Amino acid sequence: MKDVALLAGVSVKTVSRVVNGEPGASTAVRQRVLGAVERLDYRHNLGASTLRRKDARSGIVGALLQDLGNSFSAGLLRALEDALREPGLSVLAASLDEEPERERGIVSDLVARRADGLVLMPATHRHEYLISERRAGLPVVFVDRRPHGLDCDSVTVDNHGGAKLATAHLVAGGHRRIAMLTDLEEIETAVERRAGYRAALAEKEIGFAPELLVHDIRSEMAAAQAVTALLDLADPPTAIVAGRNIITVGTVRALRAAGAVREVAVVGFDDFPMADLVEPPLTVIRQDVQQIGAEVARILLDRLNGAGGPPQHVVLEPTLIQRGSGEIPPRRPG
Amino acid sequence: MKDVALLAGVSVKTVSRVVNGEPGASTAVRQRVLGAVERLDYRHNLGASTLRRKDARSGIVGALLQDLGNSFSAGLLRALEDALREPGLSVLAASLDEEPERERGIVSDLVARRADGLVLMPATHRHEYLISERRAGLPVVFVDRRPHGLDCDSVTVDNHGGAKLATAHLVAGGHRRIAMLTDLEEIETAVERRAGYRAALAEKEIGFAPELLVHDIRSEMAAAQAVTALLDLADPPTAIVAGRNIITVGTVRALRAAGAVREVAVVGFDDFPMADLVEPPLTVIRQDVQQIGAEVARILLDRLNGAGGPPQHVVLEPTLIQRGSGEIPPRRPG
DNA sequence: ACTCGTGACGACAACGATGACGCAGGATGG
DNA sequence: CCATCCTGCGTCATCGTTGTCGTCACGAGT
Numbered sequence: 001m002k003d004v005a006l007l008a009g010v011s012v013k014t015v016s017r018v019v020n021g022e023p024g025a026s027t028a029v030r031q032r033v034l035g036a037v038e039r040l041d042y043r044h045n046l047g048a049s050t051l052r053r054k055d056a057r058s059g060i061v062g063a064l065l066q067d068l069g070n071s072f073s074a075g076l077l078r079a080l081e082d083a084l085r086e087p088g089l090s091v092l093a094a095s096l097d098e099e100p101e102r103e104r105g106i107v108s109d110l111v112a113r114r115a116d117g118l119v120l121m122p123a124t125h126r127h128e129y130l131i132s133e134r135r136a137g138l139p140v141v142f143v144d145r146r147p148h149g150l151d152c153d154s155v156t157v158d159n160h161g162g163a164k165l166a167t168a169h170l171v172a173g174g175h176r177r178i179a180m181l182t183d184l185e186e187i188e189t190a191v192e193r194r195a196g197y198r199a200a201l202a203e204k205e206i207g208f209a210p211e212l213l214v215h216d217i218r219s220e221m222a223a224a225q226a227v228t229a230l231l232d233l234a235d236p237p238t239a240i241v242a243g244r245n246i247i248t249v250g251t252v253r254a255l256r257a258a259g260a261v262r263e264v265a266v267v268g269f270d271d272f273p274m275a276d277l278v279e280p281p282l283t284v285i286r287q288d289v290q291q292i293g294a295e296v297a298r299i300l301l302d303r304l305n306g307a308g309g310p311p312q313h314v315v316l317e318p319t320l321i322q323r324g325s326g327e328i329p330p331r332r333p334g
Numbered sequence: 335m336k337d338v339a340l341l342a343g344v345s346v347k348t349v350s351r352v353v354n355g356e357p358g359a360s361t362a363v364r365q366r367v368l369g370a371v372e373r374l375d376y377r378h379n380l381g382a383s384t385l386r387r388k389d390a391r392s393g394i395v396g397a398l399l400q401d402l403g404n405s406f407s408a409g410l411l412r413a414l415e416d417a418l419r420e421p422g423l424s425v426l427a428a429s430l431d432e433e434p435e436r437e438r439g440i441v442s443d444l445v446a447r448r449a450d451g452l453v454l455m456p457a458t459h460r461h462e463y464l465i466s467e468r469r470a471g472l473p474v475v476f477v478d479r480r481p482h483g484l485d486c487d488s489v490t491v492d493n494h495g496g497a498k499l500a501t502a503h504l505v506a507g508g509h510r511r512i513a514m515l516t517d518l519e520e521i522e523t524a525v526e527r528r529a530g531y532r533a534a535l536a537e538k539e540i541g542f543a544p545e546l547l548v549h550d551i552r553s554e555m556a557a558a559q560a561v562t563a564l565l566d567l568a569d570p571p572t573a574i575v576a577g578r579n580i581i582t583v584g585t586v587r588a589l590r591a592a593g594a595v596r597e598v599a600v601v602g603f604d605d606f607p608m609a610d611l612v613e614p615p616l617t618v619i620r621q622d623v624q625q626i627g628a629e630v631a632r633i634l635l636d637r638l639n640g641a642g643g644p645p646q647h648v649v650l651e652p653t654l655i656q657r658g659s660g661e662i663p664p665r666r667p668g
Numbered sequence: 669a670c671t672c673g674t675g676a677c678g679a680c681a682a683c684g685a686t687g688a689c690g691c692a693g694g695a696t697g698g
Numbered sequence: 699c700c701a702t703c704c705t706g707c708g709t710c711a712t713c714g715t716t717g718t719c720g721t722c723a724c725g726a727g728t
Binding site: 335346351354378379382385386 | 687
Binding site: 041043044045046047048050051058059060067068069070071073074075077078079081082090091092093094095106109111112113114132135136249252253256272273274275276277278279 | 445
């Protein structure tokens, strides 16, 4: 910038004025400065600028999601990006992969970068470590999972209601032996979905069969193996609720391998792009990622605009999309 | 930092030493400083730090992809993130949506942020505007599309070869009336794929039928409509090469609507998660996003480590994954 | 002619941090 | 006992930019 000032024959402050489009520079000077900028390939240094400025917005928002490669996180990221672009915010995205250490590391990196806000799909279970950041005025919005030990905004989906909806739908279809497959015990959404499943069974007065509730399933392969084992039971399930994206895939794959794809009903949690083209077309519980992302962005932007008030906890209702796999009737025993 | 120094009874420089883990601070002083840091909730300011430092690495890499919500971009982002995490780099991700203006805007933002490097899946067709950045030492790696008017690293897929492979596979299956659907005329990968299709036809001495080559298809719906129109031809195609992810989806949907899903062969470009569960299972040309991402990261890290030398142009070969949809034989005429 | 306002611009300090250097005091070697 | 080195820490300038305030010229109003 000094060089530009020298070449244009003005002071650095004037260059600053021109670069920032501030008033107080005549057209002639402006032209000279812009010419010099061009000739010297000068680039404004945003870091130094935010350092000096009073309000000091870095223009960065951190998006700490579970896995940027899966369609849920990716869709959410995209929705966030769209809503944050207009106000001039950039998104620094990271995958946490359920690793608490990574979460803490990336959060502290973002704090050091003076991010304007954080969107967090936490891998940790306790969030007290964020209290000091919140007190310092950092807006944090939790997504998909609620904060614990920390009072701050969140946008979640009614997992309990969603799983209940799925299970009740199968019961209404005549099923009594309904299995459920979920992720790690310690993941909150998985716990809620299990609870929803049990609540639906209880409401319909169907006994809970422990052997039909399988958890700690972390991959497609694990899901497929679990399903294969379930089918080998003396009294196998006639329907399955798949607690998550990849579990649904593994489930369908196992059913297909067993030739049971038209015999056992399936309802998956989480919709995905080609679910209607699978055979049979998949009935799913859909969480609207667009809407989730838009809500998160709305809350974050409000906070950035100085909105005070108590934390908001938005809970969105998932919907049941019937496509066929969930409407397969139970096989008549014997 | 001043406050911390005051509370700990030392100079700011000493605080700096402790915070950065530099030698030259006794254990006693270190403890006092860390205590003060804790009490005052002091956070290191990375912006100020990189401003002052000589080497001035911001630790940010920009990833400008087409659409973070689609599985190709998302997978690529994930692969990049994984490779860049270890050397301590964060990824600032953005979707370009084929909009040249957006590309320029985001690039200039990243330059102003002093990003350490750029990964670019360009929406623009000419890249001279990056010459000055390159000269200033900014590493830029193009991905999926080659640079034009600029000599810099790139990692691409052999689109011509991939499309040729798909087409030849259908020809080998006995097809003669093979349609191809591609994206916008101006998108380079689409152009290459069309060329590969025509090359395969020419090589097998099959006449090119203009009515079977449809382009400027931008959505699932457009693809579906195009396919429906193709089926209504007097001499409809017996096989279709779908030039892209969403085109494949639209194609399958239209075939299904027409009840022709077992009559017309389909080979799609780009694999996706549940392609084997679709009915019929989809034969596709797969681009290995993991590998692409890893190559991009490798080149970028080399450049960051000061590797000189001429630009590298890595071209990866896509592979044909046979699953069924591409192996449907042609319907016997009449 | 004098004041006064206004617009264009510059001088200077400061944002938060670190590099270069300096200085005191104790350990070391001859 | 002195020269020398090392350790531990402080002082100062500086990174690139902008907020604050001052200066100067010029035109208008009386």
